[in-house]
Amino acid sequence: MKIHQFDAVIVGAGGAGLMAALYASKGGANVAVVSKLYPTRSHTGTAQGGIGAALGNKIGDDPNEDKPIYHAFDTVKGGDYLADQNAAKVLAEEAVDSVIELEHMGLPFDRTSEGRISQRRFGGHTLNFGEKLAYRACHAADRTGHMILQTLYQQCIKNNVRFFDEFHVVDVLMNQGVCVGSTAIDLATGEFHVFHAKATLFATGGWGRCWSVTSNAVSLTGDGAAVVMRRGVPMQDMEFYQFHPTGIFKLGILITEGVRGEGGVLINRHGERFMEKYAPKVKDLASRDVVSRAIYMELRNGNGIKGKDYVHLDIRPETVNRYLAEAGESKRIDRDYVEKKLPDILDFCRTYLGVDPVKEPMPIQPTAHYAMGGIPTNVDAEVVTDENWTILPGMYAAGEVACVSCHGANRLGTNSLVDLVVFGRRGGKAIANFVKTAPMTPLPANPTRQIEAEFDRLRRSNGKTKAYVIRDAMQKTMMENVGVFREEKAMQQAIDDLRELRERYVRDLVIDDRGSKFNTDILEAWELGCLLDLAEVTAISAINRKESRGAHSREDYKKRDDEHLLVHTLAYRECDEPYYSGTPDYRLNMDKKVDLSLALEDERFKPKERVY
Ligand SMILES: Cc1cc2nc3c(=O)[nH]c(=O)nc-3n(C[C@H](O)[C@H](O)[C@H](O)COP(=O)(O)OP(=O)(O)OC[C@H]3O[C@@H](n4cnc5c(N)ncnc54)[C@H](O)[C@@H]3O)c2cc1C
DSSP states (O other), X not given: OEEEEEXXXXXXXXHHHHHHHHHHHXXXXXXEEEESSOGGGSGGGGOOSOEEOOOOOOBTTBOXXXXXXXXXXXXXXXXXXXXXXXXXXXXXXXXXXXXXXXXXXXXXXXXXXXXXXXXXXXXXXXXXXXXXXXXXXXXXXXXXXXXXHHHHHHHHHHTXXXXXXXXXXXXXXXXXXXXXXXXXXXXXXXXXXXXXXXXXXXXXXXXXGGSSXXXXXXXXXXXXXXXXXXXXXXXXXXXXEEEXXXXXXXXXXXXXXXXXXXXXXXXXXXXXOTHHHHOTTTGGGSOHHHHHHHHHHHHHXXXXXXXXXXXXXXXXXXXHHHXXXXXXXXXXXXXXXXXXHOHHHHHHIIIIIOOOTTTSOEEEEEEEEEESOBEEBOTTOEEEOSTTOOEXXXXXXXXXXXXXXXXXXXXXXXXXXXHHHHHHHHHHHHHHHHHXXXXXXXXXXXXXXXXXXXXXXXXXXXXXXXXXXXXXXXXXXXXXXXXXXXXXXXXXXXXXXXXXXXXXXXXXXXXXXXXXXXXXXXXXHHHHHHXXXXXXXXXXXXXXXXXXXXXXXXXXXXXXXXXXXXXEEEEEEEOSSSSOSSOOEEEEEEEEEOOOHHHHHOGGGSOOOOOO
């Protein structure tokens, strides 16, 4: 075992982790980033469509008078009023200078003819409290996340942040009620390393791999969330998991909402633009939960293409121009425009489907995409552990793994990238201040004893079931029973299935590779344990919330219940031994109130029915 000491350790090198590392180091802290992937392979690099900010850049003749307060309103409404309104306000206000800061760091955004950052439309983003669609998504073609990641990585290198690449964090260390660091395995050697730090920030991303059809990379197994939950930190609002409306049929690969932002439309087997029925005002650019449900309704009513489980997304210039003309808009697009604005999307469809989107429509279905829930934090990325906002000293979280909660029950497109840079930056600043005065609390005795025992157990597994068999069964039950539409019986089925799978995971797993170097077999089995934990806590939080709100849509409780359920869910894992000693229980607490501060100042932020 090796021990390293830093002021601050950032776990994860996506947009949130890198922004936090940059700001902590700018503030004078000695910072390390520990990442299981080489930093620029993080999922942030796949983000396509854009980053939202109320810059209000002029589009042709349209003045596009945008303001952060409109962005905050859309975020709160999009989140079906479960967002903490102070956090949504911070997100919208600080988005503006975060984007300008990225530009000044050298991020090559697309430009308008006047040379300003080019902005496109995205679902749920409007001007003047829902009056008309806003041009708010700043983008670099359909490679916005890639550019953010490269830009931030260069800045971190310039600022002497120390990187531990391909180090897999498997435990968090606590002592005297303080977070004192983390334990990682070096993939190349299999050795355990302890990262002793005054502050540890988790930025490990999401867990889309709990579902079988997902836009998420294979690495998105929710490790950070699972390890802190095993050490007593609750998970907030886990029932809210977003399905993005447009994943490639069967593969789940994402087709950015930017396609609809540029004028693309959804079409059923009868050639109908069906979103006109579900969201008459903004149509294909309603919020994602609304559009995903509409697609499922069409499929249920037998309106899938060729009777199958998909509909079409059409960005062919002739279709788009017809609808633009019908709407009385002056914009027209042609083949070159589509090639320039959406190059990666065209490439995916041509490569994986043999479909050329400028000539044929794309077959799409909703795909598991984004965790609104996660590790509870305040707006400074400090982890909080109960409804009284009690801070856990030394532990921070930012990005998709965290639940600030600025997205509430459903996130708007482009708001995750904003979340990464805004709350990553706030976390980095808070850490820089904290480490100036905080003492270095000692490590617990034998810091790696429990986790080494768990890996020994995994290494010796000699049952009959391979990890992928359990993983496939988990993904299937989650897709069928805890997906876009939910009801009691199906969710109970998922919980029962997951408990049985956990039993098999503990008692009947088999590992082929028993070595120590580059042992991905054992690490993937360990990641599966994280997925099982998060799937179960998602299903339990979901069955417990007896209403429909945002991405959590129940057929047996179709209405939103603001009177009783305008509260966050906190789920605590209850068992003494932190690692898999049978089936853990969960305690749910729903006493954490949603912050409605903007509603107190402005009637328009009061919870009301969402109409798009
Ligand atoms: C295909 C796709 C397109 C998207 N497009 C957009 C978009 O256009 N706009 C938008 O706003 N949002 C978009 N999103 C959502 C957004 O990209 C993600 O929510 C966001 O990038 C997550 O960033 P992050 O920094 O939290 O984590 P990630 O970028 O996922 O990075 C996670 C990091 O944690 C590390 N890590 C994980 N586990 C461990 C461990 N055990 N030990 C050590 N390190 C670990 C990984 O190595 C990685 O560096 C998209 C998402 C997808 C999947």
